[in-house]
Amino acid sequence: MITVEEHRAAVLAQITPLPVRQLPLTEALGCRLVEDVVARVEVPPFDNSAMDGYAVLAADVADATESRPVRLRVVGDIPAGADALPRVGPGTAARIMTGAPIPPGADAVVPVERTDQPAGPADGKDAPEEVLIHAPAGSHVRRAGEDVTPGTQVLRGGRTVRPRDLATAASTGHGTLPVRPRVRLGVLTTGDELVAPGEPLGPGQIPESNNVLLLGLAEQLGATPVPLGILGDRPSELRDVLARRLGGVDALVTTGGVSAGAYDVVKEVLGPLGDVAFRAVAMQPGKPQGFGVLHDGERPVPIFCLPGNPVSVFVSFMVFVEPALRVMSGFARPDDADSLRPLLLDGVAATGWRSPPGRCQYIPVAFDGTDEEDDHLLRVRPSAERGSQSHLVASLAAAEALAIVDAEVESVAEGDAVTVMMVP
Template identity: 50%
Template sequence: MPAPLLSVADYVAQVLALADGHERATETVTLDDAPGRVLAADLRARLAVPPFDNSAMDGFAVRRADVLTARAQSPVALEIVADLPAGSTDRPHVGPGQAARIMTGAPLPPGADAVVPVEQTVTGTFTGGGDTVRVEIVAAPSEGAHVRHAADDVSPDDVVITAGTRLTARHTSAAASVGYATLDVVRRPRVHVLSTGAELRAPGEPLAHGQIPDSNSTLLAGLARAAGAEVHRVGAVADDPAALRAALDAAAHADLIVTSGGVSAGAHDVVKELLSAPGPDGAPAVTFTKVAMQPGKPQGHGRVHGTPIVTLPGNPVSVFVSFEVVVRPLLRALLGQTPHAPTRRVAAATGWRSPAGRTQHVPVVVTDDGVRPATAGGSGSHLVASLALAEALAVVPADVVEVRPGDVLTLMEIDR
């Protein structure tokens, strides 16, 4: 009897073990170069945010006790003792019966404890023992009105961004606000990708009968690079053990090798032929197995010259699904991230069949009424052009043989 298929969860756990013992090197980059990188350690605030009490409105800084009776019918007049634009370093004291004109973001002057918006004031020049500029307050402010207090958002030494975060412009802005100009990030894992097959030709080359463009290595290189890796695309390697061995030897310094093709049971499956042979310790370099997933059943993982290697099937949609389900979690682990990215639940807008006993991953588009396969071809592993339409992968559990409209499915986001 054929060996039972390995569950997706069990196989992914085996692959993730390849990250054990990986030493994550770090490097320092400027904030401009940080988006897309992974933060190496928790980022703690050097500064409070805001760093000082400041105004949230254009208006007048006042002592609230002076203007509690202010009404439109009975305004309270205050002497203007200072004019404070944003960025001002002046620290005028606001005493009883006084106010300071203040702009948004300017430091709240000592003595003041509230800000009255300019819309609730009337300004003018009044004569009495000399010209004195005054403001009339026509509404009483609430306690602490329109004042942003120091450390309202963040206090010094607070953790602002946690280690393992994939940085965006929002994160770099936060880092700048708490006193950083550079960040320590995880060095990008060095990933070599290659595809195997005598039928493959470099993209754009003329094709003879029976030949096809090598879309797989292009796909893998782009996916790995978008996942945060430093990528070397080897390209296509012929179905020749010596050529494959030379390509693998050249990748010995990498952090990960990813191959496509040559892992099934065909007569020319060179990856399986070469890497399933016993090594010096009597064990094969790669363990090949059949996983209960569709597409992407034939899989392999192990080490070559100590370098982790993941071998994927050769059909393009199988390559894509295998990368998202198997390789991306490994890359996230190498980068110090949580292996599995968040998912969401969405209803199916249409129905389709799913193979019994295998978890199906269907490239789908997301519409207002739910998800539907990206093409009428469903999850066929050869439908590479449909990947350009796909917005996510819908996951159909192994015990489901038919998806019906309205069934709620787990959705794996792609291009994240």
């Protein structure tokens, strides 16, 4: 057997980041921005009104008060998006909406609340012939380039693209962003005994759960899940799916068919290819593992071949697949241990349990408060009463983390220190 660290290192040695793409803003959310983004246009792009009101010459209304209002002739309406603008001269005003361009001649806006008129076109009425101004204008004008001028850096490369980053990019003239795209992760499960969730079960059949588990993990961890189906234990089916669908994914995960049984179809089909190796990894659960690289032309497509039991699938995904996805999407480097390390916390066992000698144990645990002597230490207990057997799928729903027990440890006693790995 090889260690967890050895298998993970062998995996990451063959993982490379996806090529940078200019993605439309609607597709860039959650991706890794690889370059600084600078503004292409002024923000705002033109002088515009910060208020609903009347565009005026400030000098005309400098002495306006409630008791001595200034009367101005209204020369037109200016809604947001207007392109034909009336000229405002001495003794005149134009009714204007928030965001609308300041008309030629005007240099200030009087808010509608400081006039004798209602709000504006939204009230269904045409502009009045005259307006009484009850206070000086102030400014209420947003000048072109007041927020951002062309060439200003507005987004720093290396960040995860957020919704507000999309708004910033759009506002400064960008329709695309240079990012590492989401990994398109193909998911397929194998086994003649598997039946789609919710379907009636026949003799010897079980509901398929790994497919929905992996598709959900892919979505939650920022990849794009690509369902490839539930296959039987027939090599021809797997060969057909790989031939037809490999070009539509960046990486592939299979479950089942990796042990030493007579119907282990994944191992039978992929083993002879030479680029996919199957190993026994010193871990519980998840001992049988396969990994390699298939090729779509010259494009490498990593393939992770996981065991078939649900807890094994979950643990294997978090230990081996998740760090590879982070490298492919640009959020980690294979040579940077810190960027690849999962969130690990110090914990203490709230109860005892057995651990297999010579194998690193990843046991689903639930939180049980904090340690009485050190409230920074999480108390954890197995989320399944009977330990961490890989078939105990109910333990996954109750799990809040994985406790990692070193291969040298054969039993954990209440109060022993353990490492807690946070999981989604």
